[in-house]
Amino acid sequence: MSYQVPALTATNYPVWAIKVKSIMDAYGLWGTVEPRALGEEPDAKKSKQALAFLFQAIPEDMVLQMASYTDPKQEGETVDEFATKLSGLASKARGLGYKLEEVDMVKRLLDSMPKSFL
Structure with a gap:
């Protein structure tokens, strides 16, 4: 099967x-x-x-x-690192003229967080 x-x-x-x-x-x-x-x-x-x-x-x-992962268990990112990465993406988006509200940032953070963080 x-x-x-x-x-x-x-x-x-x-x-x-x-x-x-x-x-x-x-x-x-x-x-x-x-x-x-x-x-x-x-x-x-x-x-x-x-x-x-x-x-x-x-x-x-x-x-x-x-692509750089070689082990399916790799998940060494902390919540702070994840939030920092999301903040960096929001800054890049603002640089391109897209305004991301704080409410949207929090929603995106919670929606995209791996289950192990929750």
């Missing part, structure tokens, strides 16, 4: 995450993503398969942001 990889959109993260976890678990890949014991190394082949799976499930505009 094969499973169709659901595509991540701006509004479907909670459902997408459940589906992706379920499918990756069915393929025996979820163990490369979930927390590991200190010093425990994942199976290299499964790790590459999980990463390839995740690249199929994300929008093309996110692929370049994640």
Whole structure:
């Protein structure tokens, strides 16, 4: 049996995450993503398969942001770093003539934050 990889959109993260976890678990890949014991190394082949799976499930505009990842568990960014990055993007948008209100910034921050931050 094969499973169709659901595509991540701006509004479907909670459902997408459940589906992706379920499918990756069915393929025996979820163990490369979930927390590991200190010093425990994942199976290299499964790790590459999980990463390839995740690249199929994300929008093309996110692929370049994640291109440097070599491990599907990589998520070393803190909330402060994430907020700083979003603020930098807002500054660039203002430089192009697009005004982003603070309310919009907070909404975008909360909407785009990885589940582990919440």
